[in-house]
Amino acid sequence: MFQRFFDDGLAQASFLVGCDRTKQAVVIDPRRDTAIYVDAAKQLGATIVAAIETHVHADFVSGARELAQQGVRIITGPGAGLQIEHFEAGDNERLPIGDVTLTFLHTPGHTPEHICVLATPPDGPPKIFTGDLLFVGGVGRPDLLGDDLTRQLADQLFDSLRRVMSLDDRTEVHPGHGAGSLCGAGIGKEPSTTIGLERRQNAMLQYDDRSAFVAAVLADIPGTPPYFARMKRVNAEGPVLLAETWAARPLPSIQASAAAALAADGAVIIDLRDGHLYAAGHPYGAINIAFGAKVGFWAGWVVPPDVPLILLADDPGHAREAGLQLLRVGLDRVVGVIEGGASAWMRAGLPVAMLEQVSVAELAEAVDRGERMQLVDVRTPREYASGHVAGAINIPVGEIPSRAGELRRDVAVATVCEGGYRSVLAASLLAREGIADLANVTGGMAAYRALREVTQ
Numbered sequence: 001m002f003q004r005f006f007d008d009g010l011a012q013a014s015f016l017v018g019c020d021r022t023k024q025a026v027v028i029d030p031r032r033d034t035a036i037y038v039d040a041a042k043q044l045g046a047t048i049v050a051a052i053e054t055h056v057h058a059d060f061v062s063g064a065r066e067l068a069q070q071g072v073r074i075i076t077g078p079g080a081g082l083q084i085e086h087f088e089a090g091d092n093e094r095l096p097i098g099d100v101t102l103t104f105l106h107t108p109g110h111t112p113e114h115i116c117v118l119a120t121p122p123d124g125p126p127k128i129f130t131g132d133l134l135f136v137g138g139v140g141r142p143d144l145l146g147d148d149l150t151r152q153l154a155d156q157l158f159d160s161l162r163r164v165m166s167l168d169d170r171t172e173v174h175p176g177h178g179a180g181s182l183c184g185a186g187i188g189k190e191p192s193t194t195i196g197l198e199r200r201q202n203a204m205l206q207y208d209d210r211s212a213f214v215a216a217v218l219a220d221i222p223g224t225p226p227y228f229a230r231m232k233r234v235n236a237e238g239p240v241l242l243a244e245t246w247a248a249r250p251l252p253s254i255q256a257s258a259a260a261a262l263a264a265d266g267a268v269i270i271d272l273r274d275g276h277l278y279a280a281g282h283p284y285g286a287i288n289i290a291f292g293a294k295v296g297f298w299a300g301w302v303v304p305p306d307v308p309l310i311l312l313a314d315d316p317g318h319a320r321e322a323g324l325q326l327l328r329v330g331l332d333r334v335v336g337v338i339e340g341g342a343s344a345w346m347r348a349g350l351p352v353a354m355l356e357q358v359s360v361a362e363l364a365e366a367v368d369r370g371e372r373m374q375l376v377d378v379r380t381p382r383e384y385a386s387g388h389v390a391g392a393i394n395i396p397v398g399e400i401p402s403r404a405g406e407l408r409r410d411v412a413v414a415t416v417c418e419g420g421y422r423s424v425l426a427a428s429l430l431a432r433e434g435i436a437d438l439a440n441v442t443g444g445m446a447a448y449r450a451l452r453e454v455t456q
Contacts, residue, residue, distance in 0.1 A: 009293035011180035019098025030063035054131025058228040077115035084238035109157025110140030137188035169196030227300040252336035267308040275424035284351035287428040296325030301398035356439040378426040387454035404433040416441040
C-alpha cells in the first residue's frame with residue numbers, strides 16, 4: 001500500500017504507506033489538511049495507525065496533531081521534543097505494519113532529530129523515506145536552526161548521507177520535497193529516485209572529504225522565508241486544530257464597505273486576480289498574489305503572521321483554495337472574502353489604486369535615454385547573476401518588506417521579474433510601503449532578453 005501526495009505550491013510530499021493484507025497504514029509527514037489521507041485510507045479500507053514526522057518542519061504546518069485527534073499515534077525522531085503527546089523512536093527501532101517493517105534511522109543533519117523511514121515489504125525493493133536529508137539530485141540544508149548549529153549539522157549531514165548511501169542500490173528513495181522547495185538546493189523534478197542513481201548522479205554525494213562537502217553545502221543555500229522560524233515553533237508546540245479555524249465552516253462573505261473598514265484598521269487585502277486586472281484597478285493598499293498553487297508560498301514570505309486577511313477573488317472557489325494554502329503556512333486569520341469581488345468594491349465608491357504597466361520596449365528606451373529610475377529586479381540572486389538589465393537593483397521579492405527602505409522616494413521605481421508574476425506582487429508591496437511613483441515591467445526578463453542582450 002503506497003500513495004504519494006504532493007503540494008505543488010510548497011513542493012512538499014507526504015505518503016500513505018501500509019500493508020495490503022492487514023489494511024494498517026501510516027502517514028509520513030502529513031500536511032495540515034489531513035482529510036486527503038483519511039479519504040484515501042477509507043477508499044482502501046485501511047486504518048491509519050500512526051503519523052510519522054521525519055523532523056520538525058519549517059516550511060509547512062504539520063497535520064500530525066489533526067490525526068492525533070482521531071486516535072492516531074505520533075512518532076518522531078529522538079529529541080524532537082514536541083509539546084503534544086508523541087513517541088520518539090530510537091535509532092534502528094522497528095515498527096511492524098502488518099507484513100511491512102518500518103525501521104527508523106536517526107539521520108541528523110537537516111535537523112538534530114531527523115529520521116529516515118526504511119520500509120521493507122515482504123517482496124520487492126525496500127523504500128526509504130528520506131524527509132529533508134536526501135532529495136533527487138540534492139541534499140538538505142543544515143542552516144535553519146541558526147549559525148551556532150550550522151557547522152555541527154553540516155558535519156552530521158555528511159555522516160547521515162554516508163549511512164543512507166550504504167543501502168542497496170535498488171532501494172527506492174522517496175524524499176519529502178521536490179523541485180521548487182527551499183529546504184535544499186538543486187532539487188530535481190522527478191518524484192523519486194534510487195540509492196544507485198543518487199550515488200552516480202547527485203553532485204553533493206561525490207565528496208569523500210568532509211571539509212569539502214561542508215564547504216559545498218554551505219555555499220549553495222537557498223533564501224530563507226521569514227515564516228520558517230515561526231513554523232518550527234508552531235509545529236513544536238502543536239498547531240491550532242482546523243476545527244478552531246475558519247476552515248470548519250464556509251468562508252465568510254464580507255461586504256465591501258466592511259472590508260474597507262477592516263483594512264483601515266490594519267487588515268491586509270490579498271487580491272487573487274491576475275496581475276493585469278490588479279494593475280487596472282484594485283482596492284487601495286491591497287497586495288497581489290495571483291491565484292495558483294503558490295499563494296501560500298508567497299504569502300509565507302511577505303504577509304505578516306498576526307494580521308487579519310481579507311481575500312478578493314472573482315471565483316469563490318479560488319478564495320477557499322487560497323485560504324487552505326494560507327492555513328498550510330500558518331496564516332490562520334482569514335476573516336472572509338469580499339462579496340461581489342472587485343466590481344462590488346468599485347460600485348461602493350471605495351478607494352481604488354492602479355499600477356502603471358511598462359513594456360520591455362519602453363524600459364529599453366528609458367535605459368537608452370539614461371532616464372533616472374530605480375529598476376528593482378525581484379528575482380533570486382542566482383537568476384539575477386545569470387543576466388540582468390544594466391543598473392538594476394536586486395531585491396528578491398520575499399525581501400521587499402524588509403528592504404524597501406533601501407530605495408529612494410524621489411526617483412521612480414519599476415519592478416521586473418522573469419515573467420511578470422513576482423514583479424506585480426513586489427510592486428504591490430512597495431505601494432504599501434508608500435512608494436507612489438511606481439510601475440511594473442510586463443513580460444519580465446524573458447521578454448527583455450528577446451529584445452536585447454543583458455548584463456551578467
